[in-house]
Amino acid sequence: VTDRKRQILDAALDLADAHGLAAVSMRAVAARVGMTPMALYPYVGSKAALLDGMVDRLLGELSLPDRTLDWRERLRLVAHGARRLARQHPAAFPLLFARPAVTPDAVRVVDSLYQALLDAGVPARSVDRVERMVSTFVLGFAVSEVNGRFSPGSVARAERINVAPEELPGHRALQPWLEPSVDWDAEFDADLADLARMVESVVG
Amino acid sequence: VTDRKRQILDAALDLADAHGLAAVSMRAVAARVGMTPMALYPYVGSKAALLDGMVDRLLGELSLPDRTLDWRERLRLVAHGARRLARQHPAAFPLLFARPAVTPDAVRVVDSLYQALLDAGVPARSVDRVERMVSTFVLGFAVSEVNGRFSPGSVARAERINVAPEELPGHRALQPWLEPSVDWDAEFDADLADLARMVESVVG
């Protein structure tokens, strides 16, 4: 039973990767595995459950760092792994924001972060909060990137958009520093460094 | 023309608030404003453009803090405003993650954050990066909340989910501190305080 389900989820993920989430219909997935749409139901239950299954399959691809590494390195590895996953599966990845971490692989990721934060010296009573803070940022960054939400700020763009320059003192003050293109790899690393400093400084 | 468009966007947002994003169909929106589905096209162009229009309407509801306030207070006000918006429009709010900030109201929000970060002493060359970091976290928190992604960690839940306790050293170590219910208002404030400390400490 479970083998057939995996085959169905793989087909759904392939379709999402190739043609976007909108192309993941019960009919299209069924055609790809050579079945009738109705034949999927015993395996995946519903369209919503199929999407949940894709999320779980995604998390299974995320490899977790060895406990012997430095906590900073572990945070970095998990964060970079998540971002890599987003680039590999840009259509399916944003689904991670939609559902709680209630699958085995999701719990394992959370546990890995718990360990890293404990080793960083975060007080036990703050670890679950800080874990949510870190994972929310990493997820948010990766989703923003693949969804095209990020784009460098620019005065020229702001003006094209029909906002008077007097309304935008911040953009004007920053004019020389708002660059037309951004190195997102470097930005992500700088963010993670700031985040690690913040983690170190949490005392309560 | 623009008056009719507003009426259409209001109807779409009302439908999303009342029955979820899936209920926002061209046919349903049209019915709500007393038109034929096809009559919407001259005003909104397409279904995707209608969703973009809803995002812009949402941002227009976000009130921006006065420049005379302390930068910490301004950050707090914008963040709480965004979270309140998410609660008022839980179905439509996650759309904010889908598209770049390329509307007048979006640029105004970014500018407000630029000003606050400059006043906080963030170096000019880092302001756009830190703005993306802060807005990504705030958006991510609010979306996680309305989508039900957040849920307190718990050993009991982890076990119910069929992961062996030996695999979860982090959960075991934190057992006494993983509470069954979380005060999300307090958590958001604690996160913002940590974020503000981080902002203060950015020097490059």
Next chain:
DNA sequence: ACCTGAACACCGTTCAAGT
């Protein structure tokens, strides 16, 4: 300029039926 109505090519899911 603004709107309608029929049509096309799709959806997820039900149900009764087949083997």
Next chain:
DNA sequence: ACCTGAACACCGTTCAAGT
């Protein structure tokens, strides 16, 4: 136990036509 096929109540969008 596993799968099929017809049907139901929907989609977004096109096109030609009305006023």
